Amino acid sequence: xxxxxxxxxxxxxxxxxxxxxxxxxxxxxxxxxxxxxxxxxxxxxxxxxxxxxxxxxxxxxxxxxxxxxxxxxxxxxxxxxxxxxxxxxxxxxxxxxxxxxxxxxxxxxxxxxxxxxxxxxxxxxxxxxxxxxxxxxxxxxxxxxxxxxxxxxxxxxxxxxxxxxxxxxxxxxxxxxxxxxxxxxxxxxxxxxxxxxxxxxxxxxx
Amino acid sequence: xxxxxxxxxxxxxxxxxxxxxxxxxxxxxxxxxxxxxxxxxxxxxxxxxxxxxxxxxxxxxxxxxxxxxxxxxxxxxxxxxxxxxxxxxxxxxxxxxxxxxxxxxxxxxxxxxxxxxxxxxxxxxxxxxxxxxxxxxxxxxxxxxxxxxxxxxxxxxxxxxxxxxxxxxxxxxxxxxxxxxxxxxxxxxxxxxxxxxxxxxxxxxxxxxxxxx
Numbered sequence: 001x002x003x004x005x006x007x008x009x010x011x012x013x014x015x016x017x018x019x020x021x022x023x024x025x026x027x028x029x030x031x032x033x034x035x036x037x038x039x040x041x042x043x044x045x046x047x048x049x050x051x052x053x054x055x056x057x058x059x060x061x062x063x064x065x066x067x068x069x070x071x072x073x074x075x076x077x078x079x080x081x082x083x084x085x086x087x088x089x090x091x092x093x094x095x096x097x098x099x100x101x102x103x104x105x106x107x108x109x110x111x112x113x114x115x116x117x118x119x120x121x122x123x124x125x126x127x128x129x130x131x132x133x134x135x136x137x138x139x140x141x142x143x144x145x146x147x148x149x150x151x152x153x154x155x156x157x158x159x160x161x162x163x164x165x166x167x168x169x170x171x172x173x174x175x176x177x178x179x180x181x182x183x184x185x186x187x188x189x190x191x192x193x194x195x196x197x198x199x200x201x202x203x204x205x206x
Numbered sequence: 207x208x209x210x211x212x213x214x215x216x217x218x219x220x221x222x223x224x225x226x227x228x229x230x231x232x233x234x235x236x237x238x239x240x241x242x243x244x245x246x247x248x249x250x251x252x253x254x255x256x257x258x259x260x261x262x263x264x265x266x267x268x269x270x271x272x273x274x275x276x277x278x279x280x281x282x283x284x285x286x287x288x289x290x291x292x293x294x295x296x297x298x299x300x301x302x303x304x305x306x307x308x309x310x311x312x313x314x315x316x317x318x319x320x321x322x323x324x325x326x327x328x329x330x331x332x333x334x335x336x337x338x339x340x341x342x343x344x345x346x347x348x349x350x351x352x353x354x355x356x357x358x359x360x361x362x363x364x365x366x367x368x369x370x371x372x373x374x375x376x377x378x379x380x381x382x383x384x385x386x387x388x389x390x391x392x393x394x395x396x397x398x399x400x401x402x403x404x405x406x407x408x409x410x411x412x413x414x415x416x417x418x419x
Contacts (some may be wrong), residue, residue, distance in 0.1 A: 008372055015257075061336040088370065090364055090368075125411060132286070132346065132349070133404065134354045135347055136400060139350045140354060142354060143353065143354035143355060143359075144357040145361070146361060147357070147361045148361050148362070150301070152373070154300075156298065158294070162374060196213065197342045197414065
């Protein structure tokens with residue numbers, strides 16, 4: 001950190017002719033670098049928290065319900081216990097697993113970023129690329145979970161897939177909340193890529 | 207044409223590099239000494255162009271496959287057992303509609319950037335960091351849109367292929383085999399396009415990163 005604060009101001013004022021005095025320009029450069037770095041940390045924490053919350057909300061979404069089912073028309077309806085849980089749908093399994101992967105990666109990258117704060121080494125590029133892959137993974141799993149959730153919510157009359165959310169209200173609410181929170185996490189990863197790119201660009205245009 | 211371009215770039219690139227860097231002496235000496243860097247500069251543009259052409263081709267193929275997937279089959283109405291003609295097409299599912307829309311967006315984007323890259327190869331000018339920044343940010347957005355489309359279409363298509371016994375969703379691919387083949391191929395090709403986009407972003411990020419070293 002100390003290394004960067006001694007390096008950056010001189011580079012900053014070297015190329016950019018500023019109407020301000022040299023000292024204030026240097027201070028602005030340092031402030032800029034600090035702000036970018038702290039917003040990166042904030043976004044990374046947001047990504048970790050969002051994926052963690054998504055995992056927890058999806059994990060406790062199991063719902064058991066007793067529904068009356070008519071087996072023989074003239075007899076009274078039988079009470080049948082039905083269960084909805086995320087393990088029943090492969091799309092939700094994908095969603096769950098990719099959120100766990102993103103959570104683990106988020107924690108690891110948080111540690112690596114904190115360890116390499118202010119240094120310019122190869123880690124920056126590696127983390128940018130991994131963020132990219134995580135954003136792609138999370139986006140695809142969000143898409144899959146949202147598509148299946150929409151099927152459960154609306155059903156599809158063309159292929160006679162009935163809606164299930166009128167029976168499993170709590171399960172559907174959990175899945176919907178989980179997808180929204182996970183979407184926030186994937187947007188955080190996406191913004192992290194944009195932020196890292198912008199800081200790469202800023203370093204160049206000094 | 208390619209060799210002519212390459213030799214031109216071999217002459218041009220060191221100058222460009224020298225003017226853009228403040229430490230001209232050290233940088234240009236480093237630059238001249240390693241000829242692999244010079245050839246890699248033109249190679250990057252060629253690789254980028256071929257990746258973009260591949261991206262365009264794959265998104266267009268996925269789009270055409272999904273749009274032409276309509277299939278009409280005779281199916282039995284469950285209770286009455288009357289045969290009726292029912293068709294399956296992508297517009298019956300919101301996930302597949304989203305897939306088509308996202309593929310159109312990605313296809314259009316790749317077409318625009320192909321023109322930009324071609325212009326850059328035919329009329330060599332230095333790739334400004336600002337251009338790379340715009341490329342990366344747009345490509346990340348396109349990547350998000352396209353991967354979400356792949357995921358959603360894949361999720362629905364998997365239910366169509368296997369069904370889900372827990373909620374009583376029957377498989378439909380046994381009836382509409384052509385529709386499912388088209389949709390499945392489109393999804394696999396769009397997955398390929400996602401990977402291409404990741405490579406494109408890595409390429410741009412790497413050339414942005416290489417400039418600061």
